[in-house]
Amino acid sequence: xxxxxxxxxxxxxxxxxxxxxxxxxxxxxxxxxxxxxxxxxxxxxxxxxxxxxxxxxxxxxxxxxxxxxxxxxxxxxxxxxxxxxxxxxxxxxxxxxxxx
Numbered sequence: 001x002x003x004x005x006x007x008x009x010x011x012x013x014x015x016x017x018x019x020x021x022x023x024x025x026x027x028x029x030x031x032x033x034x035x036x037x038x039x040x041x042x043x044x045x046x047x048x049x050x051x052x053x054x055x056x057x058x059x060x061x062x063x064x065x066x067x068x069x070x071x072x073x074x075x076x077x078x079x080x081x082x083x084x085x086x087x088x089x090x091x092x093x094x095x096x097x098x099x100x
Contacts, residue, residue: 022064026057 034053040046068076 018066025064029053029057 030050030053034049035046038049040049
């Protein structure tokens, strides 16, 4: 890549997942609000439904706002990790420190 000159700078993906969470939420909204419980008899109808949702989102844009602080998110992850470890530790029936 370095040997190929380009007028565009190389874009590196972010090292965190916050941007992908926003993308996933958008697609969840599309599914929940526009596609679920509806039927589309053709690709054209499906495309129109998706385009209508995009037009609706663009007509009333709202910024994505995080409702939890980073500390609260990390605490939640730590609780989940501990429950997972407790559950698997109780089920594993370990007989030694090596897990065997």
